[in-house]
Amino acid sequence: MTAREQILDLKNRVNQSIIGQDEIVTRILIGLLTDGNVLLEGLPGLAKTRAVKSLARNLDSKLSRIQFTPDLLPSDVTGTEVYQPQADEKFVFQPGPIFANLILADEINRAPAKVQSALLEAMEERQVSVAGKTHKMEPLFMVLATQNPIEQEGTYPLPEAQLDRFVMKIEIDYPDHDAEVQIIRLVREEASSPPESPTPIPQQAVFDARQEINAVQVRDAAEKYIVDLVTATRYPDRFSPDLAKWISVGASPRGSIALDKCARAVAWLDGRDFVTPDDVRFILHDVLRHRLILSYEANVAGMTADKTIDELLKAVAVA
Template sequence: MEIQRVAERSQRVVVEVEKAIIGKRNLLRQIMTAVLAGGHVLLEDFPGLGKTLLANSFATALGLAFKRIQFTPDLLPGDITGGYVFNRASGEFELRTGPLFANIVLADEINRASPKTQSALLEAMQEYQVTLEGETMLLPRPFLVLATQNPIEYEGTFPLPEAQLDRFLMKLSVGYPSPDEEQEILRRRRERQQDNVTLKPITNAKELSEMREAVEQVYVDPDIEQYMVALVTATRKDSRIAVGASPRASLAFLKLARAWAVLDGRSYIIPDDVKQFITPVLAHRLILQPDLWMKRNAAQDVIHKVTSAVPVPVIEV
């Protein structure tokens, strides 16, 4: 598929989702970028900002199967992977797949699940498979996890292990709407006379796979590759950071920058494609020194100071 066609298709998906999610164009483009790049997204924000609606709307616009998992402390691995159930009529065990067997899975309040359940989800996120009774089963492709967590409630939660956080391509925040945007939400609800927003599919799983193949053809200048590596390496040398970003961060920059360039209809990336993903890629991958844990926005401040010292390459277009 040609780059321009991918850009046009992606734009139509974003516009369709905007019928339900108002005033968040850049956020929607970032999530569409993750869809094209083939990575999972962690949404961390307050309740009521439309995180669930966002995930459901993208699934509908992309024409993909969608499942929602409400994570709770008593959730078991079998509740999300499924398992074998004895059928008395046939006298045999039958497989009943869990909600992980979908294209887009919303892991709602992911940090409320126990580590045992998290481990089952980790296998799905990394290997795109689940193991049931010693048998490995592949998940549908494409497979994307959109996870949410509340940044203010810590009672009854289990902090996500660093290995799992590292599997998320990026962490995003929805944010509150402006007063005008919030009034627009009320106006649209009043006019449609129902809560549900009707969306139509713009693409499908097969076409999305072709769109992802087009992203792989985007040219990356060696100087920009070096810039990506330098950003990640800088986090490993700063005294305020106890543990820096892993090579997955460099790969995340590469995947996201390529996909963002495609959204803009370009077959090459520029430094700005990388710069705008610095915080989304690095914020959840760094472990700061203990004296910074209680400071608000400490991670963003450290990231800004560390990465601003990295020289940006000049590329001739």
């Protein structure tokens, strides 16, 4: 099987466990293929954790789950130096749960910022520094963080620097009526006869897919469209007076890079070797919604990040 066939097979397997969330599964795979980290936001019970566990079960990978709580310490995530008198009386590094392939950071915004920031180095540099020593992460490494909406009791807003490290913020909503009926039946079937686990997709398929995605062409028109969209978030007054009122801080160059990577992954999954403006529009909300800081006027007017991006798409034309 080709790398694309294996990745599509992985997608189908995960979809069998996550009913009615095909677009969510697609976006999680895009995060994996772009070597990025993703933030999943939704109310409790919407299968955020289930989606991550299903991905890990069907991919040849080690899953590590970290439950973020208010009393969690940074060392509980990264690991620490442990004194071992039996081993020549020296300190030995005890790796934390961050040392795995897929990291499920469950309810990440229920821990204080100090603990959340412990993930920053691992997410960006793919390494952890403890007691003056650097420890590398696995070649296949991805943080899949889940969070409840910040209006929920006991949650903390994530630092902007950490939010920018997520290639996408994926919002999960309630399933529709027919999907929920299928969910009930699926859980009932799993309780009576647990599903068999097929042979996992090898990690090499992901690495091969990334090489092919790197070769996907981004023509001048699509490239200009990406830059224009991000530029409009920084200088909204040049594009629309309404955007100028609503956007306080725009996306950084990391947003442009993420949009380029994700658009190429969308094209590759669709079987093309070139990016179109539709690929950019398909993934735009997920890439930018957590990178915009809205103004007080936007909050008063009831403008969300997604509504603002809708207006952004109207204001920025394809060259």
